[in-house]
Amino acid sequence: MWVQRPRWLRGLANPVFARLYMAQTINLVGESLTWLGLALLAFELAGEKSGTILAGALTLRVLAFVVLAPIAGAIADQIDRKRLMITTHLIRMGIVCLLPFISQPWHIYAIVFSLNVFYAFFTPTYKATIPLVTTADECPKAIALSSATYQLLGVLGPGLAGGIAAWVGTRQVFFLDAMTFLVAAVLIATLPGHLRAADYGAVDKRKNTKAVETVIRNVRMGTSCLFTDPPIRYALMLQLIAAIAGAQILVNTVGYVQGTLELGKLEYGWVMAAFGIGATFTSISLGNAKKRRSPILLTSIGGILVTLTLMTANLVGFNILLLLWAMAGMGDTLVNVPTQTLIASRVAKEAQGRVYGAQFAWSHFWWALAYPLAGWLAIYSPNYHFLYSSFIGAVIFMVVYLCLKPQHLTQLQTGLWHEHEHIHDEYHVHDHSTGHHSHLHFHEAMQPGLSHSASS
Secondary structure (H helix, E strand, O other), X not given: OOOOOOHHHHHHHOHHHHHHHHHHHHHHHHHHHHHHHHHHHHHHXXXXXXXXXXXXXXXXXXHHHHHHHHHHHXXXXXXOHHHHHHHHHHHHHHHHOOHHHOOOHHHHHHHHHHHHHHHHHHHHHHHHHHHHHOOOOHHHXXXXXXXXXXXXXXXXXXXXXXXXXXXXXXXXXXHHHHHHHHHHHHHHHOOOOOOOHHHHOOOOOOOOXXXXXXXXXXXXXXXXXXXXXXXXXXHHHHHHHHHHHHHHHHHHHHHHHHHHOOOOHHHHHHHHHHHHHHHHHHHHHHHHOOOOOOHHHHHHHHHHHXXXXXXXXXXXXXXHHHHHHHHHHHHHHHHHHHHHHHHHHHEOHHHHHHHHHHHHHHHHHHHHHHHHHHHHHHHHOOOOHHHHHHHHHHHHHHHHHHHHOHHHHHHOOOEEEEEEEEEOOOOOOOOOOOOEEEEEEEEEOOOOOOOEOOEO
16 A cells, blocks of 8 residues: 655655765765764874864864855856765765774874865755755755754764774774765766756856856855845854854753763763754654745744753753753754755755855854854853853844844745846946856846846
């Protein structure tokens, strides 16, 4: 008897997305193996100072994302995305195979930075490919499923990786890790045809031989779209609030559980699992919803929820902390998943790679600010770091709310950001170094003609 898929799994009925999703899932398993193996390796090399090594490695990871993700997104709009994703997987497979042979802490820094250079190229390319291979109805469900899988493997991945490492050994786990990247690359290679934006109705007719100038222009356009489109700009600012709360949770939960509450590693694991479970449940709920809710409303609720959950966290015991962290995970997802959906619904396919790349970089730049803040609050206010972080998030939310007026954003005309080539003629009096350049224009979908709300 045929059983209908749940709504949040219906995106898998699309065979192209199903293979792309499976490749991403295997990639995430490999990421879990990488980071758990690195933690064990850092302890093996530095003992109690391993935390310093991991903190430095995490900083390098974020810096790689911030600097390279917008460039990766711009490149993804120009070439075959399938080839780009395969290449990044194979290179990461080779880099991971070097990890069993390192003997100095600086080796970890060099390899982690190299790994995340190519991870920064893969992730925005993958995100931009989802709306390329799915229909308008499938796309929100596909994005939600991908987010739910990311959160679920964030909960289950470390435990799975720990069991594997205990069985095969710390250094040997990296060879198994490399195999996950190979399998993911093979899956992507089986996708039909090419995955160029131009092949999906997004033809770029420009012939610019200056590749560096093209990339710089595309990066600028992706960032311009993020900050020019009012709904996307609002969602991006709420991601700053989510990053401040998330950094507090990742950096200071272990000290609060094992220090203040005087509990053990098992209880710490349960608290972090609660955060991941809350995020996973919310991602599934968004994908399973029969009626699409306003992304502006969802991100607003998420920003408020993730801020309020930290307000009393310094005063509660273990059981209440489990509930608060589950709610924080829900708030985090309510901010991040609708942001991806907004980009998919308001940016034309030929521009989505550079916009996703810019969003990936800016959201990680927020984390680059949030991690030092979390560490500073832990040092100078160890008894109230969660509370003060909540106050900071609340102030930012009020400023964003008053300046960007989200109550009016749901009334904006729907449409798509498109890129248009702008040709100079004899009536153009301003000077440019080339004979043509491009502008981004917003085409309103409901009007009979094309109305421009332009950003260059």
